[in-house]
Every structure is written in structure tokens, then in C-alpha cells.
Amino acid sequence: MLCVAFGYVDPILGIPRPVWNPLQWDGGAFSFVLDGLFSRGGSFQRVFLRTIAYVFVAIALSLAIAYPVAYYVARFGGRWKGLLLAGLVAPFFISYLMRMLAWINLLQDEGWVNTALRRVGLVDQPVNWLDGRASSVVIGLVYGYVPFMILPLYAFLDRIDAALIEAARDLGASPFQAFRMVTLPLSIPAILSGVVIIALPMFGDYYTPDLLSGSPNTSMIGNQINLYIRGGQQVPVGAALVIVLMAFLTLLMSWYLVATARAQRALEVPE
């Protein structure tokens, strides 16, 4: 049984190897990437910074949506809880691409978003939503990944003892103060894990910008990787980009581990 099991894990372990060897033989691709990344105005630098900016904005928006929703369902769900949870889980069973397709339908020149905006009088001309707009890409990212953030937040907020919040209220805190001084500090580990859970796939995303914009002006690091790997001749460049991305994500993960440990410690030692 274990042999079968370990035979299986092995391909995962072996993954870096075929990427590594060609690089050690020939550092050209790697230095090309590093050059594009660190020299002033290099092509990869722009893409990388753009990716970070998109992901950052998308995460901030996701958090602004996910936290209130998770908080409401966890604390005030009541008898609707089952139904609300089904609504939160449903996107997991719906293909990400299908959900992007739905937005393509809506955002077309003659689509319902433009019709609605024109009827309200916000715009006179139909907006080209699908033509290289950063806002469309960010909306797509938020729409695509918010469910993945809500569930861990919910699971955590649901476990917070309501007695703690009531105690804070009894001691004279307003609802907002009770939230700020009790619930929020308690939920920092959950917020961190929610952020990491959606940050990782967002950094590797290339289909959202492809589908909702398709323009090189909004291409993310994933688009570059896809381009080089699938494009044929420059596979090593793509592989080098993957390594750079992984190095960056490893940094992100270590930050997450340190931050979580610190948050836990802060909770364990009350002042």
C-alpha cells in the first residue's frame, strides 16, 4: 500500500528536476528573465508589478465582500444557515470558466451591463468592457475567487464563542467596539489564511485576463508563462519564469507562516 502511495508522491517530488537541469547547463534563459525582471523598465518587471497590483486590489475587494458575508452567516444565519451555506458552497461545483463565460455574456457591447448603465444614464456610449480593461480583469478575479475566501472565514468565525462577544457587550462595549476589540483580533489568522488561499491561485491565473480582456496591456505573469511554454521555442524562459514565481510565492508563504505564528502568540498571551 505504502509503495503505491509513495510511487505516487514521487512525480510531485521529481517536478523541479526537468526544469532545473537545462537551466544549469545553460543560464541564458534564466538571466534573460532576471534581466527583464530587475533592469529598469524591463518587460517582465512591468508584468510582475501589474500582477501584484491586480492581485492586491482583488484581494482587498474580496476581503471587503467575504468578511461581512461570512460574519453574517456565521453569527446571524439562524434557521436560514443551511440554505445560505448551500449558496456559498454552490460556486465550488460550477466551473470557473463557466462563471467567466457568464460575465463575458453580460459585459459585451450590447450586453445587459451596458444596457443597464445606459438606462440609468451613467454612460451614453456602450463601454468596451472586454477590450483590455484592468477593471474587468479585477472584477473577474474577485468574482472567481471570493467563494474560496468566504468558506475558511466562515469556518473560523463560526467557532468564535458568542459568550466572548456578549461579555464585551456586558462590560459596556458598543457593538462596533466589541467587534473591533474581540472578533477582529480573534479572526486575524482566518483572514491571513483566506488571503493566502486566494492569492496563490490568482498569481498563477492567466485565463481570467485572457477571457475578460485578451489584451497584452493587462497580461499577468501567468499569461507570460503560458505564452512561453505553449509558444514552442522558448520553453526554458517559461520554466525560468515559473521558478521566479515559485520563489516569490515561497516568500509569501513564509511571510504567512511568520504572521500566523505572531497572531497566535498575540492571542495566547493576554495583556
Added chain:
Amino acid sequence: MSRLRHWLENPWGTPRWLRLTTIVYLVWSIVPLLIAIRFSFNEGRSRSTAQGWSTRWYWGTPGSVWEDPDLLGSLRQSLKLAFIAVVVTVPLGAALALGVTRWRSRAAGAARTVSLIPLITPEIVMGVSLLLVFANLLTFIPFGTPAQAIGHITFSITFVMIIVRGRLLSIGAEIEQAAQDLGATPLQAVRMALLPMLVPALIASAIMVFAISMDDFVVSAFLSSGSGTDTVPVRIYSNARGAPTPALNALASLTLAITLVIAVVAFALWQVARRRGGQSGTGVEELAA
């Protein structure tokens, strides 16, 4: 305006703005899909304006899902891969979970850590890595269905492992030991004592693997050998920005319906299995947690 603010700031009971946010979120997350499904029943060719109702994009006319070999083929490929993934991954993942949970040594801890790596790896890294492995190392495995199936198994096995391991930890090792004390061989102990208790976890894993496999885009796209082995998400990706007809919406809606039906049936099975196993609590909550 001030009346609205007053209403939102309801000082007693549920803060209303929270309820409002939640309702708006749920509407926002579901309505675009309903609209996409509605366009799949369009009489006309448009996917952005309502033009009557018909099922012509599902079957009956040239270019409908049923008549277009590309669209139907992608649906068949998706279902095939999901089926293979479930059949192979669930037993394999359960065995892996059993191994790393019951086997006490430092290597078990290392194996556990390694098997969690796919969870924190972005799909594109997974896709590129698998592509390079199959292109350079394991050249005897052809691209297309074999490579795609192995790819799906590789990333979904982690989820099976997490679910089954969680259940194994809550069962504890005593049951197997008791069975062995009563004269069962180790294999019999697993088969007759442990396995029945694992059934709910196995069903939950099967739902997960099926959903993940149907949803996967990146790995299927990287390991595809041409349009013959494109899955539904790959088909949506490559057709969406061209000049698609509502048939694409019909394909997506059909896939959604199949996935939901299978998930609901499996979910019902899961609850029956749980009740039989004597576990209480409502299902959704535990699945969410």
C-alpha cells in the same frame, strides 16, 4: 436618505447592513449564471439579448451541442476524465491517508508534508511541471487522455488525503486494535472494521474529486493532445472570445446541470451513510468546515 440610514443602523438584533451585504453578494454570485443559462435557451444567435425561447442550441439543429462533434466530444472527455479520476484517486488517496496516519516514523511526516504541496501550488505551476515531466522524463505516456488523467489524479489526491485523514484521526487506532485482538488479520481489521466507518469520508472525497476534475482547466489544457481531448472548460476558453453561438452556453449549462445532479445524489448518499454510521449534525456545515 436619513430614513434609510436609520433603518440600516437598527440598534437591536441583526445589523441590517450585514444582511443586505449577504443578500447582495448571493444575488451577485448567482444571477450572472442564471442569465448565462437563459441565453442558452435563446431562439436567436445572440448571447447578450433575449430573443425568444428554444432548445435548438441543445439538439436538433446543426451547431447545437448534440450535433457539434467538438462540443459533444469535450463533454464526453470531461466526464471520462472525472470518472477515471474518481475511480483511481479515492482508493489511492485513502490508502495514502491510512499510510501516513498509522505509520509512525519521521518519513511519514515528510510524506505528509510533500503530499500537501499541490494544495499550495498554483495550477499553472502544476500544469507546466506536469507538461515538462511528460515531455522530458515520462515520454512513454502520451499526451491526451492518459497524461490528463494522471494530472487530475495528481492534484486531486491531496483532497482525498485530507478528508480521509481527518476522519481517521477522529476514529483513532483502537478500533483496528480491538479487531485484531478478536483475531482479525491486519487486512481483515481494515476491511471489516475500518472501511465501513470510512464510507462517509470516501463519498465526500468522491464528490470533491469529481467537482475538482470537472472544474479543472489549466492541467487539462496543458496536457491536451489537440482538440480531440479538450475538456469543457478548455472548449469554453478557446471558443469564448471568438464568435460563439448560444451552443457554448448550452454546453456550459449542460455541464453545470450534470455536475450538480451528481453532486446532489452523492450528497444524499453521504448523509445516508453518515446516519448509518451514527454521526450527527447537519451535513453542509461539516463539509464546509
